[in-house]
Amino acid sequence: MNKMIIAVLAAAIAAGGVAYAQGQPRPDTEFCAKMRAKEPGGICSAKGEYVTPDKVYLPDGRVINRSTGD
Numbered sequence: 001m002n003k004m005i006i007a008v009l010a011a012a013i014a015a016g017g018v019a020y021a022q023g024q025p026r027p028d029t030e031f032c033a034k035m036r037a038k039e040p041g042g043i044c045s046a047k048g049e050y051v052t053p054d055k056v057y058l059p060d061g062r063v064i065n066r067s068t069g070d
Contacts, residue, residue, distance in 0.1 A: 028044050029044060029048050031048065032044035035057050039052055041053070052066075053066070054066055
């Protein structure tokens with residue numbers, strides 16, 4: 001009986017953690033909004049970088065090509 005209660009509690013905690021992680025909004029900074037207007041289709045990373053499939057735009061003005069890392 002105790003093992004079943006522990007298993008149910010563990011499953012509930014794990015499910016709650018997944019739901020919590022999915023519910024966290026990504027930051028949307030003014031920089032990301034400006035870049036999204038220029039280059040739609042990207043996302044704002046947790047670091048505040050604007051990431052597209054081809055490039056990473058950094059807030060300091062640098063651009064990194066994702067295919068080469070330059």
